[in-house]
Amino acid sequence: MSRLVTGDAVVLGLQVARLPSRAMALAIDLVVIVGVYLLVSVVLLSSVLPLGPAAAQAVGVALLILVLVGGPVAVETLSRGRSLGKLAFGLRVVRNDGGPVRFRHALVRGAIGFVEIIFTAGSVAAIASLVSAEGRRLGDVFAGTMVVRERVPGSRALPVAPPPPAVAGQLAELDLSRVPDSLWLAVRQYLSRIRQLDQGVAWSMAVRLADDMVARVGTPAPPGLHPAAYLSAVAGERQRREAERTFGAPAAAPVAPAAPPPPLPEPQPRPRESYRPEAPPPERRTGFTPPG
Incomplete structure (x- = not known):
């Protein structure tokens, strides 16, 4: 290359x-x-x-x-x-x-x-x-x-699970003001080329970028969320906020009152928290097992 x-x-x-x-x-x-x-x-x-x-x-x-x-x-x-x-x-x-x-x-x-x-x-x-x-x-x-x-054979895409619906509420509370433009650019380039990367390379890049993102926002990532899905969800949240600032908040349709959802456990922020969606074993830093 x-x-x-x-x-x-x-x-x-x-x-x-x-x-x-x-x-x-x-x-x-x-x-x-x-x-x-x-x-x-x-x-x-x-x-x-x-x-x-x-x-x-x-x-x-x-x-x-x-x-x-x-x-x-x-x-x-x-x-x-x-x-x-x-x-x-x-x-x-x-x-x-x-x-x-x-x-x-x-x-x-x-x-x-x-x-x-x-x-x-x-x-x-x-x-x-x-x-x-x-x-x-x-x-x-x-x-x-x-x-x-010009015709480069593509590698097998890394399977990424979609974020659960409960994650949207947690992402809405994130402080994205401390994330630099260089990190947003790196995340956007990674997400656009994830299907062209080798599985091992895509996994290591996702974990590294997720670690940097967690350290910037100061809030641990939701448990059980794939690092690439976390990056995609955070990037989507940033685009949603920019769209609201530009075009205004969309009008919400009237809905019937519903019972409030059970409260989520309050995350404990740490200044340089590594991306740990699950409890990692002692010998690994992130707790993920690379695919395949």
């Missing part, structure tokens, strides 16, 4: 395409390019052959450069970095900051690729890709680009 930082200081997690997938995509592109070159050369050379061998050689050289260099450059520019082979294997050429490539990037890649792929039979490009930590060949280094995977 490559950690790219955009101009807006946003960290992008992109999976870099490695040599095997890039080689197979290049093989498809070369088959298409060679086929187009042979077809066009037969048509043009048969037309200019009566003009003499010198004219035929000039047309052949111009056609070779036009198809082998101009063709890939035009395709990558118009498709924003996706040739036919890259489309088949779910790859794309992007800039070092994660943005789409432009004509100058495609031109540099195509010109240098004509030398390192065609003239050297791909040996220079293969060596450069193996040496580079991000799998970049010389054309990518000089153009400031890289090839990434």
Whole structure:
């Protein structure tokens, strides 16, 4: 996974395409390019052959450069970095900051690729890709680009139980004023990518973020609540409060009086309470057993 930082200081997690997938995509592109070159050369050379061998050689050289260099450059520019082979294997050429490539990037890649792929039979490009930590060949280094995977296989989602209805009343009493924006941003990014994370990574991140959230609000988490469900419930409570401040509290429908619910046990706040929805055994800090 490559950690790219955009101009807006946003960290992008992109999976870099490695040599095997890039080689197979290049093989498809070369088959298409060679086929187009042979077809066009037969048509043009048969037309200019009566003009003499010198004219035929000039047309052949111009056609070779036009198809082998101009063709890939035009395709990558118009498709924003996706040739036919890259489309088949779910790859794309992007800039070092994660943005789409432009004509100058495609031109540099195509010109240098004509030398390192065609003239050297791909040996220079293969060596450069193996040496580079991000799998970049010389054309990518000089153009400031890289090839990434667009279709990343997703891991099995971590099962998260919904919060019980009684939790809503406890969350409404939380003091969220001491939670910094950086923690809210981390929670929002985690919840949006939880289905793309490995189970162990998702569990450890949920426990760490829940610990930080509990320490900020100063109130222990409800017993028996999953840490990811706790984060989702707290984030939803913050959005509900912001919506009320912006649009006003919604009018409640008249309901028949009901018996008051039994009182909940009063939580005992501690300044740096770890996220403990259940009584933990002595050898574990949080008391959770990682799934699977």
